[in-house]
Amino acid sequence: MEGAYLLTGVSDLWYSGTEVQNINRKRRNRAVIKLGSNRRKLYKIIVTHVAVLFVAGLGLMHFIPAHAVRINNMYQFTDTNYAVPTSNVAWVSPDGDDAPGNGTESVPYKTFKFALSKLSSGGTVVAKSGIYREPHFSIDKTNITLQAAPHAEVWLKGSDVVSGSVWTKEGNLWKTKGRYTNFCHVCTVNSNPAEEGTAAFPEQVFINDKPLKQVASKAEVSAGKFYAEDQTPTTRTFNSDTGKYDYHPGVEDDITYYVGSDPTAGVTEISQRSRAFTAAGAGFNMKGINIAQYAPVQAWGFTDTSGVSQAFVVSKNAVIQDSIFAQSSAIGLHTGEADNLVVKNTKFLDNGANGAGANRTHKATYIGNTFSGSNAAGFKVNKCGAFCTISEIKVTHTKDFTFRNNIIDRSESGFEESDPNNMIKVSPIGFWCDEGCIDAKIVGNFFTNNGTAIFHEVSGPAIIASNIIEGSGTGIRISGSNDVKIYNNTISRTNRPIDLFEDSREGGCNAYAADNVTCTTWEPWSKSQGLSWNLTGLEMYNNILSSRAYVPNDGSRFYSFPVRSDGDKNNGTAATKIYTNEMFKGFDYNVYYRSSLANEPTVFTWDLDGGNTIDIQFARIADIKNDTRVRSSIEGRGEHSFDELGSRENNPYFIKEAVHNADYKKSNYTLKAGSPAINSGKPLPSDVALAIDPSGTTVKAGVAVNRGALVNTLMDATGTTPVDKTALRAAIAAAQNEPLYIRRDETVARALVKAQEINSSQSATEQDVTLATTTLNNAVSAAKKKESDAQAAAETAVAKAEHDKTRTAIDAAKVLVDKVQDQAKKKSFQDRLDAIVIPAPVDKTALRAAIAAAQNEPLYIRRDETVARALVKAQEINSSQSATEQDVTLATTTLNNAVSAAKKKESDAQAAAETAVAKAEHDKTRTAIDAAKVLVDKVQDQAKKKALQDRLNAITIVTPPAPAPVTKRQIIQPEGGILTVSVSGSQCSNIAQIALGAISPKHQGSDLRERVAFTVDCAHSVPVSGYSVQVQLQLSRLYSDASKLRVVKENNGTASDITNKVNFSTSANGLHTVVTYQLTDGGFGDSDGIANGEIVDPVGVYLVPASPTPPSTQPGGTSARSSVQSANNKVSGRQLANTGDSVMFYIFGAVALLGGGIVGGYYLMKRRTR
Secondary structure, three states: OOOOEEEEOOOEEEEEEEHHHHHHEEEEEEHHHHOOOOHHHHHHHHHHHHHHHHHHHHHHHHHHOOOOOOOOOOOOOOOOOOOOOOEEEEEOOOOOOOOOOOOOOOOOOOOHHHHHHHHOOOOOEEEOOEOOOOOOOEEEEOEEEEEOOOOOEEEEEEEOOOOOOHHHOOOOEEEEEEEOOOOOOOOOOOHHHHHHHHHOOOOEEEEEEOOEEOOHHHOOOOOOOEEEEOOOOOEEEEEEOOOOOEOOOOOOOOOOEEEEEOOOOOOOEEEOOOOEEEEEEOOOOEEEEEOEEEOOOOOOOOOOOOOOEEEEEEHHHHEOOOOOOOOOOOOOOOEEEEOOOEEEEEEOOOOOOOEEEOOOOOOEEOOOEEEEEOOOOOOOOOOOOHHOEEEEEEEEEOHHHHEEOEEEEOOOOOOOOOOOHOOOOOOOOOEEEEEEEEEEEOOOEEEEEOOOEEEOOOOOEEEEEOEEOOOOOOOEEEEEOOOOEEEEOOEEOOOOOEEEEEOOOOOOEEEEEEOOOOEEEEEEHHHHHHOOOOOOOOOEEEEEEOOOOOOOOHHHHHHHHHHHHEOOOOOOOOOEOOOHHHHHEEEEOOOEEEOOOOOOOOOOEEEOOOOOOOOOEEEEOHHHHOOOOOOOOOOOOOEEEEEEEEOOOOOOOOOEOOOOOOOOOOOEEEEEOOOOOOOOOOOOOOOHHHHHOOOOOOOOOOOOOOOOOOOOOOOOOOOOOOOOOOOHHHHHHHHHHHHHHHHHOOHHHHHHHHHHHHHOOOOOOHHHHHHHHHHHHHHOOOOOHHHHHHHHHHHHHHHHHHHHHHHHHHHHHHHOOOOOOHHHHHHHHHHHHHHHOOOOOOOOOHHHHHHHHOOOOOOOHHHOOOHHHHHHHHHHHOOOOOOOOEEEHHHHHHHHHHHHHHHHHHHHHHHHHHHHHHHHHOOOHHHHHHHHHHHHHHHHHHHHHHHHHHHHHHOOOOOOHHHOOOOOOEEEEEOOOOEEEEEEOOOEEEEEEOOOOOOOOOOOOOEEEEEEEEEEEEEEOOOOOOEEEEEEEEEOOOOOOHHHHHEEEEOOOOOEEEEHHHHEEEEOOOOOOOEEEEEEOOOOOOOOHHHHHHHEEEEEEOOOOOOOOOOOOOOOOOOHHHHHHHHHHHHOOOOOOOOOHHHHHHHHHHHHHHHEEEHHHHHHHHHHOO
16 A cells, blocks of 8 residues: 655655554564563563554554545545445455455455456445556446545556656756656647647656646756657658548657656656546446546547546446546546436546546536646647637537536636736636537536636537636637526626627538638537527526726727627528627626726627627616617516626625635625615526526525525635534435435435535535435435335235235235335235235126116116216226125115116106196196196106196186275273274275284373284285375273373384374264374384385373373364363263263163162062062
8 A cells, every 4th residue: 555655864765554564563573672581570561561552553553544644745535434335345455466365355456457357247346545556447347336445545546656766866857767658749639739839748747746847858857847758759640531640659668757856855756657447337436536647648549548538437327426536637537428427526636638528428417526727738728729628627519418516716827817918828718518518507616717717619508507707717608509598697806707709600510611601521419419509599697797807998908898799690501690689589687797987888799790899889788778779679688787886895796705806715705685686686497497406495486586696616705614514414424325215216316416515515504504404304204204105005005905806906006016115025015916816706797787777767867866876886886896796786786776766756756746737727826836836847857847837837827806905903902992993095904914012001101001003004915005094093992081192103112102193082882982093104103114015003092190280282283182072062961070981881880779679679578478
């Protein structure tokens, strides 16, 4: 194991782990020898203690983490703790042995290649700490995993250590000569390798992992530099027949390396290999393996090497995580046709050309990775035309590529990329999609100090959203690509925030003949996908372009503006013209924050058809919408955008925007409280919302959102105290240890990805971590409950199938069993289903006959509720394979009985209707007809019902004569006697009702003597309203002084004295007082007060107690006294004064007494004579 080295003098001596143990053992032995031979007792004690300490030391060494001593001096590896499989596993260690029978943890193999040969598909190589230097190996078996042992620091290196003994001093230089690899110096993308200088040379030299800079001659060598002298270099010649270069490898002879720094002052390594491995088997998985110092060339055509990258993956469904790809002379990692690739939490550092590349790698995802230091070799990135290929990551010919939550950090490059004067420097692009990226998603990434952060060139639709770009040259550059959506990006202190450019290529043609019409070089992928290579359909919403990094007059000098658009007329037969009006589908709700109009007089440029690249320079966004030269069909046109001026210190949007262009990672782009950008953005379409936040928990479609970045891996880069992620990591580890079916649950998988993103994110807040932890734990719990519920449902269904023993029940159970994910449990369920024997079917002949008979009944029978229910049940039983004989019998009987009952119900209805119709025909009255109609309507047989109705319709109603009105009615009074009510009138003359009525016993001191309540119908049989009636009340006796009578109407407890509206008289026989008055329907005396053809009259007659005060004349007509006096005159001598007693009463009494005396005397005298 190449691990820690011990510093002795000026030399760094490297030892394996075993060698370290041997040195310690020798030192202990020397200590023991120094003991005196005559002190054996003490010797035994010391030996015993030493032995104990020795054994304990060995034990402790076993438990000391493998990374206790750092192996690589440049890069911090990711400490991991992956579970180690119990089978199909091979262990490796740099000090292992590729001998048969090895491969265990205690006796590991030495090389990955040999270990792989001992595994079957699905196997795992577990690597112990150390540096592995071995030739290129291939991985062709499926589902192979390469992983670091728990806490191990594992490096695959393309270099070999060149020890101090092989170096000789030559003046101020050191040199070594030997059979070092002969690398190609002309294997570049550039057709003229000389233009690339030493960047084209793959040789690399490192001292203590720090690279030395390669120079082109021995004379240029000085401290920190080296020169490789190859007397027989590889050459190339152009083959006119093939149109390509033929390479002529140089002779593998001695190569001389000259270095300007002392190679013996540390560990010196020289790159000798081009590639670590090629992974082709599907399902390849690499975890915690770091790769560095390989020397691939830049061109694929050179056959005497292993290609352009130090690792090459063509495996579908591959996963690479927690690794480092560093110090490649060309590309760190390249993938081709590696569909569904996932690369996460991996670092791409200081690679000579590109950090990573992907070609035809569909549905791939790069998430939570770090890119930095690409183009360390210094390839041309300016004025290189078709040979420009350098970027941190470049993707080509690919569908559905996702680049999410990555950090592209070039803050240590030494160049201030936001200064346009540095455009000619060696600044690679950050993320580059070229030649046919379709439906790419570039979201949530953090770019700092990039030459161009995002470049989407001659490609298809893409979503570029929620990225943060700071301190860069160009933020987002779109060239010749259709239907790109630029949403919610934050671009700060960048010279060209958004740059829109129409490439003159069109329809997948890369090169044209001199006529600019004929295509000479097609790009097959783009052509096959029908890409236009035209910048059209662009959407630009909710972005914040803040504090542009301007230099004086950079608009005229460098075409630098917040938004710049440059159109063109394309080559080819179509010669399509694409200018700014053709580019946009819509743009609005953006924020343009500038320092001042003096510094930045233009916010947006507009290119019209013509010779100029800039035709309109808008000073204010509001000017765009009203300019007639701007196409009105473009949505928004900045109507709801913010266009403000101010300083960085007083930025109204962010919590903190750093002051200087080069203040990298010193801003907090979270919106401050009260920021006008909060919830003021355009609602997101669903595809953009889902691209930004696949979980849908933070960002949702169709609702107002913030402007600027919504979710980002480094929203706050100010270096605040890190959030505790212990619980989150525990949740991730627990989820990863769940059975495969739990991990593959869609919600769990999504929550796990999100949790890993948050775990990798340096900007995650405590709230983010808590939410991710809770969401993941809840998702796992839900998935486990889902499985538990599925097993419970399957158990119930299988038990039912075992009971019913029918094909239907078995098939239904099979559906639920198939939903069970636990394979052992599923098999158990299936075995139980397979064991069920289905019995012979039950005879259903009678049931089917009953169903057929019911279905042939008239519709009204079938629609009978009981029949319909019984028929449905019978049909269910008929269809059921699990119906028992008892079920069939019951269903048959129930249906037959229901039909019989319905038929009887109809028969009874017809009989009742027949009787009623016959009665109506006899009575010929409306009442009889209406009663019959009710029964006829209950008949369901339509023909019978019609016949009965026709008979009713034929009846002529005979109107009976109206009864004579009742004009007089009597009622016995509570104190005896009879009160008689008589009425007369032309219309109102029928006394309909009579009763005593509820009248108060007292009225203003008067006593109630008589009472009555009666109702008079007007016109009797045909009611009329508004008429009057003459009423006579013949009281039960004669009152001698009518002036003491009071006539009072009482209604609802309210008394009304109507004495002044009545006349008193005496009946013809002289025995009764008569009260006469008039009532009007709805008027006087009608208690209901409504002219409704009915007069209601509750009335009471009260007697005033005797009083010495003479009676007063009644106002309003004939006085009561005069009426009584008149009566007295008529009965002179027959009524005692003021007593109310008749004289005739006394005469009759006297006569009776006299007669009795005579008769009594007669009988007495007769008795005495006897």
